[in-house]
Amino acid sequence: MPDYHDDLRLAHVLADAADAATMDRFKALDLKVETKPDMTPVTEADKGAEELIRGQLQRARPRDAILGEEYGLSGTGPRRWIIDPIDGTKNYVRGVPVWATLIALAVAGEDGHEPVVGVVSAPALGRRWWAAKGGGAYTGRSLTSATRLQVSKVSKVPDASFAYSSLGGWDEQGRLDGFLELTRDCWRTRGYGDFWPYMMVAEGSVDMCAEPELSLWDMAATAIVVQEAGGEFTSLNGVRGVEGGNAAASNGLLHGELLSYLRG
Template structure:
């Protein structure tokens, strides 16, 4: 295993320990509202601090891009961090959230960790080295038809200007797939594509830390991921479409009809 990936795993587990201890005492957490339907807690900040310290202790010259702390430092290596993806789920006791850590090297994601502490699911990937779930090699599903596929999604909760477009997309995908699910943690949704639990996924208005680690997992597991134009600008636009090669093509075509 790549030493940088090992360090990211160590950081994710340290953050998970803080998060899981706090999960039994949610009523006493300090909660702030960043935007409508967008919350941050002292746990998000503590988990992020633990991740950043672990990474910079090992690689002090690396840069950081994190959800709560923003961008820090300049380097050809940048760690992209979401310390608690699925904060709303966490606050309501819904066990669907994760820690997401990715390493970008010269513009490409090279290492990825998505850790679900509730199920002890550790998703990892190194560029060119495949994707893994708890040390077991994973691949996207063999589903070829969107009509047979389970599709994940996320509602646009801060970009309400896209809500009407999204509703039309959702209606069409519901009618053309075997089912649609909205679990509430995009990084984990992308990991589910990688291990075959979902056959396709789309969401609008995401942030880089929602996407970075999951995008490498999807690619290393044999899936495809693009923006709504079928291009690689999803980290910039925040609009993501992913899936098995066959389902991806059908899902993208369905969504593009409503752009």
């Protein structure tokens, strides 16, 4: 198996730079916010963080491609860095600390690009999670000060905690009835949203989570962390990988039942 340790170290360096830039503008009274064509917000901090990461990658990994939420795809080749400069921009704009920079490295394979490195850095929460393929998943302040992540061992839906972002989107896909049935049958539900429920699945504090509509940059970094912590990450139709446009994540023991509720 290839060794991705150097790439993981680089991803941490990129996250450190992004953290400094995004925290500098968090809660700034003069923060500039625009509305994109899809009616979602984008701030100067989103653009600035992605530009910063792209600049460092172009120097450190000039042969690698880069895909980012704000500036699209540049470069070609089997290795592709996938960036969401601020996952949770609406929270960022309102001063809610639940947002993160997502940085992943994916390598081309038979079924599209597979994430092999992921860093999820949430500086306003003082948290960071990361993983590299075959090396496990961790959380902590740095590579040398970290705790290994492990998903829960909850095996029954009535004992399980389920997290989601919102009710929006489930009805449009014909999945609302199953979603509501799941919320009634499980032990606990919470609408944490964005990257956070996936990291809690990896930590074992939540047992399963799902979202009906996502982009590649929303999933690449979180997927490898969940998988390396021993969990499952698929589309709502059960396809492994991060190119299905939606996501279901669990501790693995509950995954079949989770999908049966949400298949639509």
